[in-house]
């Protein structure tokens with residue numbers, strides 16, 4: 004088990020401009036596959052490097068299985084790491100690259116080579132053992148890097164954007180394969196990525212980082228369906244969540260979100276604390292949680308179709324307020340069968356209990372906890 | 375005649391015209407060494423320096439073979455010292471964060487561009503004070519001091535090219551910082567080490583000035599110094615035949631070295647540029 008407690012990292016001479024990692028707390032169970040996901044510069048690589056021991060945290064504690072490892076050298080941490088650039092040793096053959104960590108542990112050459120061969124079979128590169136890294140394709144190099152990280156049976160596997168240099172198709176294959184190997188070996192794995200689809204597809208839990216802090220740490224579906232704040236909600240999802248500025252009000256005993264374009268009545272089972280009334284909020288709903296409805300439906304909103312995009316699997320419809328009062332465009336997803344064209348007037352409605360309310364005075368905290 | 379053959383012809387003529395004087399000089403060089411100009415006949419008299427000490431018109435120099443040995447020992451020693459010092463130093467400048475790194479580097483750059491010859495009088499006095507005049511230690515000290523900044527500078531460039539990831543990977547894979555340097559970084563910068571070795575060797579092989587200045591015993595000379603002794607005695611007739619013969623003997627190893635290593639060096643360069 005890995006525990007990060009209040010980790011802070013300041014790069015030298017960077018104190019004034021803030022912290023690369025700022026009070027990070029994280030628990031990773033044995034055998035778990037965890038992704039660190041976030042925008043560029045949010046501190047993902049820095050966190051991974053501290054786990055590897057290549058960087059020392061400015062303050063805070065890193066524990067492996069309950070033992071403090073802050074001052075343990077990288078070579079003594081029993082970790083395997085795959086770098087974004089793969090960082091293969093160019094002067095060594097593939098065989099020697101994979102056997103390198105074993106040879107550094109004083110394992111006899113013969114045995115090291117045998118184990119290198121076994122590992123290379125798992126990754127299907129045993130026919131490349133005699134080549135030099137420069138004679139391999141990008142995908143093959145990536146496999147060699149994986150094999151080198153795994154050959155020593157590490158307790159922890161660290162992957163820094165391992166797939167960002169592969170083409171889209173290969174990415175999918177490699178992703179599945181990494182997941183399969185990880186399951187079979189049961190090695191605790193931490194992957195750094197800024198590809199959200201990859202993170203959600205591959206990991207047990209995802210930690211969303213922003214500004215050196217964890218925004219939310221949860222399984223993929225929970226992040227997607229129950230974002231704790233505006234950042235997570237808007238960062239995840241493609242097409243992105245619709246966000247409309249509004250205000251919470253009490254009207255005739257009902258709680259209502261009032262926006263420029265529409266008023267939305269909160270269902271009875273979603274009533275909020277009275278203290279929230281009058282607050283400025285963002286009303287959020289995902290495109291696939293909006294439906295086109297009949298002109299008689301409850302809580303319908305009249306909209307005008309601005310644009311229809313064909314996605315193959317369905318249609319992405321962008322609608323605007325026909326009166327022009329609401330300045331936000333709303334995106335929704337429909338099936339291919341929906342006959343809809345730009346210029347049409349339609350009624351839309353929000354699927355029940357799929358909306359979110361983000362408190363704009365509290366860093367966009369989600370006021371609704373669906374649980 | 376097509377335009378391309380015409381072009382070729384022009385280029386070839388042009389190049390031949392320009393290399394002609396050089397070729398003529400080389401031919402004269404060989405002839406001067408192997409011909410007796412008074413009789414106009416082929417002779418190997420000039421090569422008698424192989425078997426007996428050189429002596430003419432009052433110049434007396436020791437037999438050449440101990441000098442050859444001096445040259446080899448001196449040159450390889452210089453290579454060894456310069457490589458052993460400049461590689462770790464360059465690594466430190468490139469990879470480590472220590473106090474005064476930037477100012478030390480600025481100083482290094484200054485030293486590299488400083489005409490060392492202007493310091494030679496001071497150097498001489500310092501060596502006298504240290505009792506190092508007329509010793510190899512003195513020559514080595516001055517020679518290495520002069521050339522190290524340049525070597526370090528070149529090597530630093532090579533280390534700067536090595537991605538950090540490679541070094542980190544080695545450390546995760548079980549290396550200490552020093553072992554990562556030895557097992558991964560040094561192989562990575564091998565072309566650079568090769569390059570500075572060659573520069574060092576050629577520099578040492580051609581060093582005559584320091585020997586002329588700091589060494590007073592003729593049997594301690596190296597080939598370059600030996601040659602310079604032949605050329606620069608005043609008030610005497612030069613024995614051109616002898617000088618060219620010894621000169622030929624002096625240049626031959628370098629020419630052979632170039633012929634044999636140029637292919638390897640081309641390869642090394644390509645291999646170095648192609649990074650994984």
Ligand SMILES: Nc1ncnc2c1ncn2[C@@H]1O[C@H](COP(=O)(O)OP(=O)(O)OP(=O)(O)O)[C@@H](O)[C@H]1O
Nearest residue numbers: 014015017023042043044045046047048049050197
């Ligand atoms: N060596 C360094 N010196 C100073 N600041 C650094 C250094 N490395 C990173 N930083 C800063 O620390 C912050 C976090 O960087 P980090 O590399 O961890 O981001 P990241 O999440 O990996 O981003 P990316 O997705 O672009 O790789 C950034 O603001 C970056 O500018």
Ligand SMILES: [Mg+2]
Nearest residue numbers: 047048049195
């Ligand atoms: Mg990064």
